[in-house]
Amino acid sequence: MSSEKVLEQKKKVVDEIAEKLKNSISTIVVDYRGLSVSEVTELRKQLREANVDYKVYKNTFVRRATALTGLTALDEALAGPTAVSFSKEDVIAPAKVLFNFSKDHEALEIKAGVIEGKAVSVDEIKALAELPSREGLLSMLANVLQAPIRNFALGVKAVADQKEQEA
Secondary structure (H helix, E strand, C coil), X not given: CCHHHHHHHHHHXXXXXXXXXXXXXXXXXXXXXXXXXXXXXXXXXXXXXXXXEEEECCHHHHHHHHHHHCCHXXXXXXXXXXXXXXXXXXXXXXXXXXXXXXXXXXXCEEEEEEECCEEECHHHHHHHHCCCCHHHHHHHHHHHHHHHHHHHHHHHHHHHHHHHHHC
C-alpha cells in the first residue's frame, strides 16, 4: 500500500473516533490488560446488550481525535492498552457495565471518562455506576406519581366501607 493510502486510512480512523466522541453522551476509557480473551468477549457482550459501542484504538489516534474535539483531558489516560466505550443513548449504562465487570475482574481498570462533554474522574464514573438504571428511575417516578392516587383510592374505599357498616 502506498503511504498516501495508509495516511488516508489513519485519518479515517481518527475522524471516526472524533465523530464518536462528539455524538456520545457517555465515553469511558479503560485498560483491559490482563483480561483473557473469554473475559473480553463477555465484556463486549454485556456492553453490546446495553447498546454501548466498545472498541480498541491506538492511543495516538485517540489523542488526535481528542485534539479535534477539545477533549484533551482524556489524553492522560491514554497509555498502555486502551479501549474506549461510547454510548449515544444512556449516560449510566457504560459506567454500570464497566464498573460491575471490574468488581469481578480486577484486571479491568477504568481510567477516565467524558459525560455529556465534560471530563470526569474515576470516582465520578463509579458514583454514576451506582445510580439506578433508566428503567429503575422511571419505575421510581411511576411509584411516586401513583402514590397520591393510590392513597385517594384507599381513602374513598375506607369511607365507602364505613358508610356500608353504618347502613
